[in-house]
Amino acid sequence: MDRIPILKMGAFLLVTIQVDMHDRLAMALQDDLSNKIVETGARGVLIDISSLEMVDSFIGRMIANIASVARVLDAETVVVGMRPAVAITLVELGLSLHGVRTALDVERGMELLETALADGPR
Amino acid sequence: MANGRLAQVLERHRAQLSSDWIREQTADGVLRDTRIDEAELRGQCDEFLALLVRATLEGGTNVSGPAFAPVRDMLERMARWRGERGFTPSQTALFVLSLKKPIFSRIRVDFEREPGALFQEIWRATELIDSLALLTTEAFQRGREAVIARQQAEMLELSTPVVKLWEGILALPLIGTLDSARTQTVMETLLQRVVETGSEIVIIDITGVPTVDTLVAQHLLKTVSAARLMGVECIISGVRPQIAQTIVHLGVALSDVITKANLADAFKLALSKRGMGIGARTGGV
Structure with missing residues (x-):
């Protein structure tokens, strides 16, 4: 089965979703990512969804879930590069991903993570 | 075939019918206006008669049949053409109806010599001309509706400008009432511009929105949420005193969104969020 690669960059993990997500893939990603955070002790996770063209309510909820799980494991999560159509769909579905940080692109997402970790209480 | 007799009449007297018909229309005063000249009218009449003769010879008086397709096309074109020139629906329908008397x-x-056949053929002709006139009116209506739809789309586009105020700061001045269709366009245009310009802050100015009810507020919140999902911060500006009172009265939760009374304040905040500012120059030239 395909898996979404998780790359380690310094203190952060970088997840780039390049394919259309289906339910099993999203579940596998949640599993892999939580394991990887614990394994590497990462302080931040950056999820790049700029290639994701279609979302349904399940995928939307999985993105929110993955972010929540990462937060429980003490890693800040930033979702970057959401397309306009995807953003509109998620809002129409009533999923506004409260509590998930967002940024326009990977570069700004990295900056956001760095400042969040520098300012953070820890 | 009884059907053929009307067609034969039409065919035999085509030239005579044409001139009678044009005289009939000029008597109604159609020619006296400047929207159509005699050559054009004659062209339309001759074309229509030619098509009508061929159609009745082939397909009798069944106007919805395949034989009448060219006639229907011609009427559709004629009605649209007249609609665009500002003819009234009755003037357009009269084009066909005035053919009745000559026929x-x-x-x-x-x-x-045959009263029975006379009555039958007159009835047949009446039915034929009436249904053609109805077709014309319908086509005229369709033409008008197409114009209205196009204008609505144009207005929708005109009313949603996204302005770049500064590097990384966009402004969206909203004017007029926000309905669902408009909000959708506004949202799409805004998010598209955000991607194109890579902006991080958007100021939504609602000075020009006359009333904010729960629906409008909900639409605004949707736009803000969608922008936030893309990593863009929204500031709502231009909240007038009455609107602020209405929002509180309606119990709309605008507390997650930064709101400012005017665009200048919002712009100042946006600049300071990006680590910039505007101030008077001291000791300059």
Whole structure:
């Protein structure tokens, strides 16, 4: 089965979703990512969804879930590069991903993570 | 075939019918206006008669049949053309209806000896002309509706400008009432511009929105949420005193969104969020 690669960059993990997500893939990603955070002790996770063209309510909820799980494991999560159509769909579905940080692109997402970790209480 | 007799009448007297018909229309005063000249009218009449003769010879008086397709096309074109020139619906329908009298007088001459056939053919002709006139009116209506739809789309586009105020700061001045269709366009245009310009802050100015009810507020919140999902911060500006009171009264939760009374304050905040500012120059030239 395909898996979404998780790359380690310094203190952060970088997840780039390049394919259309289906339910099993999203579940596998949640599993892999939580394991990887614990394994590497990462302080931040950056999820790049700029290639994701279609979302349904399940995928939307999985993105929110993955972010929540990462937060429980003490890693800040930033979702970057959401397309306009995807953003509109998620809002129409009533999923506004409260509590998930967002940024326009990977570069700004990295900056956001760095400042969040520098300012953070820890 | 009984059907063929009307067609024969039409075919035999085509030239005569054409000139009678044009005289009939000029008597109504259509020609006296500047929207159509005689050559054009004659062209339309001759084309229509030619098509009508061929259609009745092939397909009788069944106007929805395949034989009448060219006639229907021609009427559709004619009605749209007249609609665009500002003809009224009655003037457009009269184009077809005024053919009745010339046809009736031809039928009367041809069937003078057979009262039964005379009545039958007149009835047939009436039915034919009436249904063609109805088709014309419908086509006229469709033409008008197409114009209205196009204008609505144009207005929708005109009313949603996204302005770049500064590097990384966009402004969206909203004017007029926000309905669902408009909000959708506004949202799409805004998010598209955000991607194109890579902006991080958007100021939504609602000075020009006359009333904010729960629906409008919900639409605004949706836009803000969608922008936030893309990593863009929204500031709502131009909240007038009455609108602020209404929002509180309606219990709309605008507390997650930064709101400012005017665009200047919002712009100042946006600049300071990006680590910039505007101030008077001290000791300059």
